[in-house]
Amino acid sequence: MKSGCVRTFIAVLPCLLLLCAAQKPPSVLDPAQADADFARQGEYVADIDTAAGKMKLGVQVIALGDGKFHAVFYPGGLPGDGWDKARGREEADGMPDDPLAFKTRSWGGRIGDNAMTITDAAGKELGKAAKVFRQSPTLGAKPPQGAIVLFDGTSGEEFKPGKMDGNLLTQGQTSVRKFQSHTLHIEFLLPYEPKGRGQGRANSGVYLQGRYEVQILDSFGLAGRNNECGGIYSVADPLVNMCFPPLSWQTFDIDFTAPQFDADGKKTANARMTVRHNGVLVHDNVEIKGPTTAAPFKESPEPGPLYLQDHGHPVRFRNIWVVPK
Secondary structure (H helix, E strand, O other): OOHHHHHHHHHHHHHHHHHHHHHOOOOEOOHHHOOHHHHOOEEEEEEEEEOOEEEEEEEEEEEEEOOEEEEEEEEOOEOOEEOOHHHOOEEEEOEOOEOOEEEOOOEEEEEOOOEEEEEEOOOOEEEEEEEEOOOOOOOOOOOOOOOEEEEOOOOOOOEEOOOEEOOEEEOOEEEEEEEOOEEEEEEEEOOEOOOOOHHHOOOEEEEEOOOEEEEEOOOOOOOOOOOOOOOEOOOEOOOOOOOOOOOOEEEEEEEEEOOEEOOOOOEEEOEEEEEEEOOEEEEEEEEEOOOOOOOOOOOOOOOEEEEEOOOOOOOEEEEEEEEEO
């Protein structure tokens, strides 16, 4: 690079850095610091009267920043709690003149104070959907006898670099211990990033043996793909998208079977994984033919660590334990 170009680059570098910083959506870990939209985002459930009879309707409302919202309607109830998957889902952005109002082919809704008024396509009121706050049935699960506790909020010594935020573990950690087949329990918190989109919204991942990733992402209200929360990255979509809204504590309970190798180091059986996200089965003994995308460790007969990916988003972890098989 010529000296004149170097001087020009150095001169504009601070501006470039400021521009990059300005473009990165803000992250919030404390609900008290969230914007007004956070209180309206979330899950709603109604028992409604329709022409076909009584039914339950679930709604997920996603904050998109600057007062904009998107809503997804689920006949039968919320995902993992009654949704009739065969009937699909309907979704809509907030109305241009009223961002808190939504209209799909079959349903309408408007958010009020901790509730949503549900209407049919013609605008007839069908009932009120109350805001609900679901909790994983395995949240706070105690490590059983024989478990290895990797993190209980008191010390990060079982990880490198072992960085903590108060009594929580930060992203970007690799366990000191290494494992073959095992069961993992881990709890995680997604930051609130309403202006993020796609993979730029609370992105992290749990890598078994540092090789096989179960994706972490704020995919609340999305379709449920392999690159979304609970997906085995690049391998398998979750059976249902069980991602809760950001700033809700969530759980993965993973039963992992390590690949098998013969005495010559030739692989004789692929890795397998069963995953429960927030207590709901999302993968049932799925075969994984090799390391997933961006895995920091190559596949081998050797045991591998638990790796918690740092993708530039402040995801937090707690209550991590392993039961070797």
